[in-house]
Amino acid sequence: MKTLVSTRVLVRRRSLVLDWLVLVRPRMAAMVYLVALVGGLLAAAPLTDWARAFEAAVWITLVTACASILNQVLERDTDGLMDRTKDRPLVTGRIVPRDALFVGAACGAFGTLGLALSFNVLSALLALATLVIYVGIYTPMKRVSSLNTVIGAIPGAAPPLLGYVALAGRPEPWAWSLFAILFAWQFPHFMAIAWLYRADYRRAGMRMLPALPDSEGIAGRQAVLYAIALLPVSLLPFISGMAGFVYAFGAAGLGLAYLGASVRFALAENRARARTLLLVSLAYLPVLLALILLDPMVRTAIVS
Numbered sequence: 001m002k003t004l005v006s007t008r009v010l011v012r013r014r015s016l017v018l019d020w021l022v023l024v025r026p027r028m029a030a031m032v033y034l035v036a037l038v039g040g041l042l043a044a045a046p047l048t049d050w051a052r053a054f055e056a057a058v059w060i061t062l063v064t065a066c067a068s069i070l071n072q073v074l075e076r077d078t079d080g081l082m083d084r085t086k087d088r089p090l091v092t093g094r095i096v097p098r099d100a101l102f103v104g105a106a107c108g109a110f111g112t113l114g115l116a117l118s119f120n121v122l123s124a125l126l127a128l129a130t131l132v133i134y135v136g137i138y139t140p141m142k143r144v145s146s147l148n149t150v151i152g153a154i155p156g157a158a159p160p161l162l163g164y165v166a167l168a169g170r171p172e173p174w175a176w177s178l179f180a181i182l183f184a185w186q187f188p189h190f191m192a193i194a195w196l197y198r199a200d201y202r203r204a205g206m207r208m209l210p211a212l213p214d215s216e217g218i219a220g221r222q223a224v225l226y227a228i229a230l231l232p233v234s235l236l237p238f239i240s241g242m243a244g245f246v247y248a249f250g251a252a253g254l255g256l257a258y259l260g261a262s263v264r265f266a267l268a269e270n271r272a273r274a275r276t277l278l279l280v281s282l283a284y285l286p287v288l289l290a291l292i293l294l295d296p297m298v299r300t301a302i303v304s
Contacts, residue, residue, distance in 0.1 A: 019089035023072055023100060024065045031285070032159045035182065036060040038289045039163030042174045049167060056123070056166035059114035060159055063127045066108030067134045067155070073100050074139050082200035115166055123166040130155040130162070146207045149190060157182035177236045181288070184233050187226035188262045189281035191219040192274045195265075220266025223277060227262040231255040234288065247295035254284050254291075 040053030072079065072090050076097065079085035089095040108131055116124035134155040141148040157179045164175035194201065194208040201211035210219040234251040237243035261280040265273040 015094075019094050020103070022089055023069045023095065023103075025068045028068065029061050029065060032064045033057045033061045034286065034289060035178070036159040036163035038292060039160030039175060039178055040167045041163075041293065042178075043164045043167035043172070052119075053163065053167055056115065056119055056163050059111045059118070060127060060162045060166070062107045062111030062114070063131055064111075064159070066104045066111060067131050069100050069104030069107065070135045071139050073097050073104065074135070075142075078143075078204040078206065081204040082197070084197055084200055115162075119166040120169050122169065123162055126158070126165060127162050130158040142206045142208070144207065146209045146212060148207065149187070149194075149209065153183050153186045153190075156186050173240055174237065174242055177233075177240075177242070180233045180236065181230065182285075184226050184230040185258075185281065185285060188223035188230075188258060188277060191223040192265065192278040192281065195219040195269060195274045196271065196278070217266070217269065219274075220262070220269050223262040224259070224266045227255070227259040230258065237292070243292065243295050244299045246298045247291045250291040251288060254288055258284050 034057075037053055037057040040056045041050065044050055044053045072088060075085075076088070076090040079088050080091045085091065090097060090100055108128075112124045112128050112131075115127055133151065138148055138152040138155065141151055160178035160182065161171060161175045164178070165171055168175070191210065195210040198208070198211040198215075201208045209215060209222060212218075231252070234255050235248060238245075238248035238251070258280055261273075261277040265277045
């Protein structure tokens with residue numbers, strides 16, 4: 001009997017941990033950590049500041065966790081109307097809003113204070129501004145205007161800028177380049193997601209472009225437009241002399257692949273092509289970040 005009771009307790013605890021992970025959105029948190037880390041590493045002195053770049057990424061990810069939790073608190077009613085989110089813990093009552101608000105606020109407070117005390121006030125203020133835009137403007141705007149995607153792309157592009165500013169104390173060309181790359185990258189990525197779940201968004205009253213009346217073809221056109229814009233934007237580090245040919249060739253190849261997937265989706269908006277575009281978008285970012293870090297190593301090896 002004791003063994004059975006202990007097993008049930010362990011199962012409940014494991015389930016609770018998984019529920020809290022859902023609120024944090026671990027895959028999104030991991031991506032935020034990665035891009036914030038790259039931003040910090042670009043600003044860090046070789047070897048001596050690398051540990052601080054890892055630390056800065058932790059604080060930035062905590063602020064992101066706060067945004068994710070508060071977003072789900074505010075959207076628990078609409079989440080209940082969508083198939084892909086109707087089982088979230090705040091919708092089903094497995095976690096109550098009061099507890100989520102407390103944990104979310106704690107994550108935000110620790111993240112911003114960590115940046116302010118361990119790094120600089122500017123990075124903390126920028127992180128706080130990112131949080132306010134995401135929770136206070138983007139989240140409610142989803143029910144009001146399709147421009148929510150543009151607003152949401154601002155905090156979505158902020159983590160590498162925050163990582164860079166935390167280490168450097170100010171935004172510099174590399175930081176702005178990363179911000180611009182992430183800003184443009186998000187649109188084909190999100191158009192694929194919004195098209196795949198357009199029925200969910202319509203049911204919940206979310207004003208995403210692919211879910212609007214008479215929106216046929218708009219997701220594909222938007223994806224192509226921003227994929228085209230991403231090509232020159234992604235080459236800014238090379239054009240400005242911050243990156244070399246390894247990065248340039250890699251970024252161009254990735255950009256053309258992303259554009260190709262966007263064009264295929266625009267020519268025939270269907271589930272298979274939307275999923276292909278989504279997968280290409282998910283591959284694009286980590287490979288590009290790897291090229292950013294690899295490029296100076298290759299240049300150093302060639303010179304030596």
